[in-house]
Amino acid sequence: xNPRSIQLAMFFALAMVVAAKPAPARAQDAGPxxxxxxxxxxxPTPPRPARPEPPxxxxxxxxxxxxxxxxEMVRAIMGYSFQKSVRVEEIGADNKPAGQLEIVxxxxxxxxxxxxxxxxxxxxxxxxxxxIQRGDSDLLxxxxxxPLTTAQIPKYEISFGGKQPLDELSAYFFTVKPRxxxxxxxxxxxxxxxxxxxxxxxxxxxxxxxxxxxxTSSVLPFSVFETYRQQVGKNLWFPAxxxxxxxxxxxxxxxxxxxxxxxxxFAPASDSPTAAKPPAGPGKP
Numbered sequence: 215x216n217p218r219s220i221q222l223a224m225f226f227a228l229a230m231v232v233a234a235k236p237a238p239a240r241a242q243d244a245g246p247x248x249x250x251x252x253x254x255x256x257x258p259t260p261p262r263p264a265r266p267e268p269p270x271x272x273x274x275x276x277x278x279x280x281x282x283x284x285x286e287m288v289r290a291i292m293g294y295s296f297q298k299s300v301r302v303e304e305i306g307a308d309n310k311p312a313g314q315l316e317i318v319x320x321x322x323x324x325x326x327x328x329x330x331x332x333x334x335x336x337x338x339x340x341x342x343x344x345x346i347q348r349g350d351s352d353l354l355x356x357x358x359x360x361p362l363t364t365a366q367i368p369k370y371e372i373s374f375g376g377k378q379p380l381d382e383l384s385a386y387f388f389t390v391k392p393r394x395x396x397x398x399x400x401x402x403x404x405x406x407x408x409x410x411x412x413x414x415x416x417x418x419x420x421x422x423x424x425x426x427x428x429x430t431s432s433v434l435p436f437s438v439f440e441t442y443r444q445q446v447g448k449n450l451w452f453p454a455x456x457x458x459x460x461x462x463x464x465x466x467x468x469x470x471x472x473x474x475x476x477x478x479x480f481a482p483a484s485d486s487p488t489a490a491k492p493p494a495g496p497g498k499p
Contacts, residue, residue, distance in 0.1 A: 273374035281367045283414040284360040295322040297479040300350040305470035315339040317350040322483050343464045355431045361402040384410040397425040414451045416443050435460045446480045
């Protein structure tokens with residue numbers, strides 16, 4: 215199946231199910247960003263403790279509850295508008311950006327599941343090696359923002375790994391692997407962190423895979439993403455920051471590249487039933 219078809223299939227899956235401060239914050243006005251970008255360009259699976267501390271309830275019940283929260287997020291995001299910033303960087307020898315392109319759009323998902331997007335700004339690019347002419351929707355393969363909904367859980371093997379501190383949170387982590395792969399449908403493979411108190415996913419590291427391999431866009435090779443969510447209002451946890459590191463060959467030169475995605479300015483859409491009830495604690499992630 216060609217990449218564009220996979221992207222469309224994954225976007226419709228979203229329709230049915232979709233710097234810097236330590237991550238994840240408990241209120242949207244807690245700071246300008248959910249995390250400081252990690253120094254490492256690798257996102258390893260967290261080590262399994264020799265004797266994982268037992269959770270306060272059976273892992274199966276935690277999984278059931280965080281899947282139910284994913285269902286809530288899917289329904290809620292369709293009533294919100296938000297800004298999305300995609301920044302592609304070429305990384306120099308000092309591990310700092312040597313050139314970049316940033317595209318900022320206003321987005322929302324309509325009640326019928328369509329992605330509505332309006333360009334806001336695109337400053338002149340300072341890239342030296344990459345030649346990118348397209349918009350942000352072409353730079354990354356579209357994937358569901360909330361992949362582990364109740365309907366999707368049976369398609370995965372999910373294993374409890376233990377409990378870890380995650381900045382000011384205490385979180386359980388689970389490894390997630392698809393039970394089977396298909397050619398036309400992509401599945402998440404990676405690790406998720408679940409807040410011990412709210413039992414909602416607050417961080418993920420992973421990629422999307424099909425029978426033919428890792429899913430990437432037709433423009434850039436990014437596949438493994440580290441994504442943090444941030445609390446919006448009292449009960450919602452929406453994505454706020456995502457990062458991936460890769461490299462490209464240009465002639466005999468290997469150029470490290472990075473993409474950073476930020477979501478911000480969440481607000482009830484004007485035609486949403488929740489428009490008259492803005493979330494508590496408004497602010498920028």
